[in-house]
Amino acid sequence: MKSFYTILFTIVFTFSGLSQGYQFGIQHNSGYNFSIVAIPDFDATDTDVSDIGFTLMLPAGDTDIINTSQFNGRPWAANQFTAAQLSGAGFGDGTRDAFVINLPPGQSIVSHTTDTPFVIFTFDISNSPTQSFMDLLPNSDPIAMGLGGALDSFFNSNIDNTNTQDYFSGIASGQGSFMFETLDVDDIELENYSIAVYPNPALDILHVSTPFKVQKLILYDILGKQIMSLKDSKSMIVEHLRSGAYFLKIETETTTITKRIIKK
Structure with missing residues (x-):
């Protein structure tokens, strides 16, 4: 009986550990200024964040991501895949550019509260688009899957002083896109x-x-x-x-x- 409870405890503990994660969302600040937020589903103190990544899709053309922030003093790296490049490789419909935003591996100590978003990245959108939309590319999107994970979102962190794992758990419902037409x-x-x-x-x-x-x-x-x-x-x-x-x-x-x- 003792061994049964030991196995049961291990299963429950493992399941609860795997349930911990961070969803990503787009936060509109004002005008053409936005933030990407991480939304944890657990409380944590002094977690060690290694690297983070996500992809923003924007209307093809002159619209760019500029005036980017840092994460705890660490700069982000940004790479653009144009709509022409994507469609030329057989991905997308030629109307959307992909901006791959990555925080290179390092160390940042953060604390957070369940369901309370915290900002990981802030930026401006140039050239004031008034049509179309911006969205976070889901890992399940054919573009992300077709490019072998190069455009995937991830949140690599050591949350329990054991080892670093990817705790990204998806895009928050209702927070994955922003319609530029909705600006005042x-x-x-x-x-x-x-x-x-x-x-x-x-x-x-x-x-x-x-x-x-x-x-x-x-x-x-x-x-x-x-x-x-x-x-x-x-x-x-x-x-x-x-x-x-x-x-x-x-x-x-x-x-x-x-x-x-x-x-x-």
Whole structure:
């Protein structure tokens, strides 16, 4: 009888251990600023997070992921598979780009509470799309399966001081996508009509035209690296920059937007 209870306890313990996990979801902050959150189904103190990964699908074209955050001081790596690349390899319908976001292996100690989301990644969407949607690619999607797991979501962590395992448990119901059409009409009109950047392309200086007070201008390169930052200014000197594409993040008293600019 003692051995029976020992076996039963082992089965129950193993089952409960396997039930622990993290779901991922998209959180809309404001405008075109979003976060990816992890939602644990268990309490934990001082868990050792190694590496995390997920794939965001966006409308094909000029829409990019920019102004990316870090995770406990650790930078994320991002790689893009264009709609043309995916469809050329026999995956997708040619309308969606894939952005593979990975936190390289390392160590971050975190604590969390059951069913309480915590932010793992924050970013902006460029070029203000007003149609289509953004979503987290499920591991069961034909694109993810066809590419042999290269686009899979995962959450590798050591939660009990034994060994590191993948505790990703799926995409949270109702939090796997965001429709750009649902952004407030007022927000879209503000971005399209009340804030302008000129000249674009620019040779030596950029100007921001808006009736609102500009609190900060932040310029990023095409890879999301911050190049310059100015406070309380509606102009920025860019004559020293190399020719190419950049992203200008404009923070006003009412909103934050990002516009793509070209330096001649």
